[in-house]
Amino acid sequence: MAYQPYQAYKDNSVNTATPGELTLMLYNGCLSFIKQAKKAIETENFEKKNEFIQKSQNIIRELMVTLDQDAPIAKQMLPLYDFAHHALTQGNIQNDTEQLTAAEDIMRQFRDTWKDVVKQERIRQHGQGVRS
Template sequence: MAYQQYQAYQNNSVNTASPGELTLMLYNGCLKFIKQAKKAIESQNYQSKNEMIQKTQDIIRELMVTLDQDAPIAKEIMPLYDFAYHALTQANIKNDLEQLEQAREIIENFRDTWKEVIKQERIRQHGQGVNS
């Protein structure tokens, strides 16, 4: 029963999230899967490691596909997504924690930056609402 309530909450969270919040959820998902992949490598559970890295790569591919190519920042973001994706591939092939860590750092930086963007946007919107 509690699990069903949690699932309903999760579905509602996704369905009511703004595009910015959805992007933040994707970054957080990447970091969660990278953490699980690290634990799997350390415990030599290679099947789980493969699954977690593939889930992370799926999210990064989604972020790449949905990136607005006309935005000036896209030319800076895309190579970093590409690098993270490649690092994950190497981590998966070689069970390489260093490559996994490089991908984690990139995604974490994106996540932290995105959190700040959302925060600033909320402040901007709230400020406009007060002045209107």
């Protein structure tokens, strides 16, 4: 097998990431898959649309399962994750990019907030900013 530097970089990034950075990667992955699903709808590639939406939904389910149910904020986050997951389901069934955009907006807000949390944690621990 040929050496693939990008894959090695990705593997190393995941293996050395903090839990906060891993969560940020999940949000970014979810947003990327939603974007790809919207493009697939526009090009009428419904097989790819379904694949990308399912990947987005899997990420949201993982975020839901790993949510600390004892944290007070969890009771506010869980319904939003559930809404995003449902919007993706409806977007998949109806080939509706507006539904995907609704889910994308929620996940982007979570991602942006989490990105700030990771940045503040890095500053607190190391005096460094966060890379996008």
